[in-house]
Amino acid sequence: MQSSSRPSDRQTAIFVSVAVGIIVAVVTTATFYWVYDLALGQERAAATVVSQAPWSSSDGIKVITSSAPNVPTDGRQPWLGTDAWVQGVQAGQTWVQNNPNPVNVQVLTGMDSAQIWAYMQQYVAGALGVSCQYCHDINNFSLDTYAQKTTARNMMYLATDLNANFILQLPNWRGNYVQCATCHNSKPNNLEGFAPQFVKSVPPIHVTVDPLDSNGEAITDPALKPAAIQGQVKLQDAILYYIYNYQVWKPYDAADPESGRGSLALTYKGGRSQDQVTINQNVMNNNSWSLGVGCNYCHNSRNFTAYETQPANNVTNQLYAYNKLKAQQMLLMTSWIQANWTTYGAIAKPAIPTALEGGASSFSYQQLNGQYYNVPGCYTCHQGYNNADGISVPRAAMNQSSFVDKGDAGQVIFPQALRGGQ
Numbered sequence: 001m002q003s004s005s006r007p008s009d010r011q012t013a014i015f016v017s018v019a020v021g022i023i024v025a026v027v028t029t030a031t032f033y034w035v036y037d038l039a040l041g042q043e044r045a046a047a048t049v050v051s052q053a054p055w056s057s058s059d060g061i062k063v064i065t066s067s068a069p070n071v072p073t074d075g076r077q078p079w080l081g082t083d084a085w086v087q088g089v090q091a092g093q094t095w096v097q098n099n100p101n102p103v104n105v106q107v108l109t110g111m112d113s114a115q116i117w118a119y120m121q122q123y124v125a126g127a128l129g130v131s132c133q134y135c136h137d138i139n140n141f142s143l144d145t146y147a148q149k150t151t152a153r154n155m156m157y158l159a160t161d162l163n164a165n166f167i168l169q170l171p172n173w174r175g176n177y178v179q180c181a182t183c184h185n186s187k188p189n190n191l192e193g194f195a196p197q198f199v200k201s202v203p204p205i206h207v208t209v210d211p212l213d214s215n216g217e218a219i220t221d222p223a224l225k226p227a228a229i230q231g232q233v234k235l236q237d238a239i240l241y242y243i244y245n246y247q248v249w250k251p252y253d254a255a256d257p258e259s260g261r262g263s264l265a266l267t268y269k270g271g272r273s274q275d276q277v278t279i280n281q282n283v284m285n286n287n288s289w290s291l292g293v294g295c296n297y298c299h300n301s302r303n304f305t306a307y308e309t310q311p312a313n314n315v316t317n318q319l320y321a322y323n324k325l326k327a328q329q330m331l332l333m334t335s336w337i338q339a340n341w342t343t344y345g346a347i348a349k350p351a352i353p354t355a356l357e358g359g360a361s362s363f364s365y366q367q368l369n370g371q372y373y374n375v376p377g378c379y380t381c382h383q384g385y386n387n388a389d390g391i392s393v394p395r396a397a398m399n400q401s402s403f404v405d406k407g408d409a410g411q412v413i414f415p416q417a418l419r420g421g422q
């Protein structure tokens, strides 16, 4: 005590503790990056090289016509195989002749029956890889007999709301909208929300989650934590907790270098626990695998806290400016999706399907209101896909520049109602 009152010792003590703090922070981040690169970076790079071409509606229609006919047991007509496809489309044509104006549309208002028929083929049936019979009684397209049709209508509201509330609000929006295919990628259900490589990489350990409160203070008292994370939880569940409960406690302000902080901020007020570093690392790995990119797509690897919104300061590529901010918006979007998922009417499952039943990984299912649901994650839309410019826009997003005549199947129709008001 006495000696610490002597200025030189105190200064030394402060100097040493600050230096140790800085070294720990630098070593942690560097190790984190190095381990990531060693463990996942190379496999991820290989995965990027083989990434697919952008989705086209004919891909989805091929899925239908090249499948063997299915045998439904719930009263619906078969929806797979060439015969099912031809019968559905022809029944639609007859319906359009008899009903030039739609009878029972609640979302696609302002379109005539012929436009709806064309949209349904390419961007609804094609998007899900199922023929009309999946949702319709093809003797009368206006009936709402099947739960799948009601769900599809709710999902039209979902696409509209995602575009309005999140996509159109992105800084530096590139003109892409969420449509059915953006999530469905020619599959009706059991969508995979997490890259297979990521799912394999998560170790089966348990961690303590200390979430940040609305001031960015760590909550360590179990009694004050949300019920789901009071005790030790599986690392997998801790990762999901952050992807689906993400908050921003200090919104980004270009004038304030301390801003833009949210639930995943690590380096502030003395740092976070080792478990939090592990959780953060895995959420970041998920960002990378989902988008098929390295850490520096979003970060300046010399300053992980910064938002590289000034292209001139960006060490990697001018095109990448704003990406961390966009990713933050996307984390808010996945959190909003989960919070509102039951109201958008996905069909609940009695249990998590096993892989043999065509299920996705267990990461892709959540228990909500006591039932199991398949919930989207970053990978559902992004699929590890980069376009020709190395930009991670989902392969099946709808770009405003493609709302033009595309020949054979008629116009590319993207209903005004789904565009979120723009």
Ligand code: HEC
Pocket (backbone or CB within 6 Å): 088, 089, 091, 092, 093, 095, 096, 099, 101, 102, 103, 104, 105, 106, 107, 108, 109, 113, 116, 117, 120, 121, 124, 125, 128, 130, 131, 132, 133, 134, 135, 136, 141, 142, 143, 148, 149, 150, 152, 153
């Ligand atoms: C994934 C479910 C789904 C599939 C598959 C689907 N539809 Fe639809 N369809 C809907 C929904 C939902 C509506 C109502 C939209 C609304 O309320 O705005 C609708 C409406 C229609 C309507 C307007 C009916 C009316 O009330 O006037 C026609 C016509 C139609 N679909 C034709 C087709 C054809 C033809 C196919 C196959 C090529 C098809 N649909 C495939 C979900 C589907």
Ligand code: HEC
Pocket (backbone or CB within 6 Å): 124, 128, 148, 149, 151, 152, 153, 155, 156, 157, 158, 159, 178, 179, 180, 181, 182, 183, 184, 188, 189, 190, 191, 337, 346, 347, 373, 374, 375, 376, 380
């Ligand atoms: C944000 C991602 C997302 C968007 C956008 C989206 N869906 Fe979905 N949809 C899902 C997920 C996830 C499920 C749940 C699948 C499951 O339960 O296995 C689902 C379920 C469905 C189902 C029920 C399938 C079943 O048999 O369980 C239908 C039908 C459907 N969507 C149609 C549509 C249509 C039509 C659109 C476009 C208007 C659309 N979806 C847009 C993610 C999305």
Ligand code: HEC
Pocket (backbone or CB within 6 Å): 029, 032, 033, 036, 260, 261, 262, 263, 264, 265, 266, 267, 268, 280, 284, 285, 287, 288, 291, 293, 294, 295, 296, 297, 298, 299, 304, 305, 323, 324, 325, 327, 328
């Ligand atoms: C798709 C964009 C994206 C990718 C790719 C990404 N991150 Fe992040 N990173 C973010 C976002 C968003 C945050 C959240 C900041 C918050 O909540 O305050 C973040 C936060 C961090 C932080 C905490 C910074 C702080 O404020 O304390 C570190 C460290 C970090 N990331 C490291 C990495 C590493 C290492 C990788 C590669 C494995 C990576 N990130 C990949 C978007 C990304």
Ligand code: HEC
Pocket (backbone or CB within 6 Å): 162, 167, 170, 172, 173, 174, 175, 176, 177, 178, 182, 183, 243, 287, 290, 291, 319, 320, 323, 324, 326, 327, 330, 331, 334, 376, 377, 378, 379, 380, 381, 382, 391, 392, 393, 394, 397
């Ligand atoms: C419902 C579909 C959907 C989901 C889920 C989704 N994204 Fe996106 N994302 C998009 C679309 C669409 C765009 C392109 C928007 C545009 O044109 O600017 C995009 C763009 C981005 C970009 C900007 C790319 C660039 O160079 O402009 C980043 C970064 C990103 N997403 C990260 C994420 C992360 C991280 C997650 C998960 C937390 C995620 N996304 C989940 C649809 C989605």
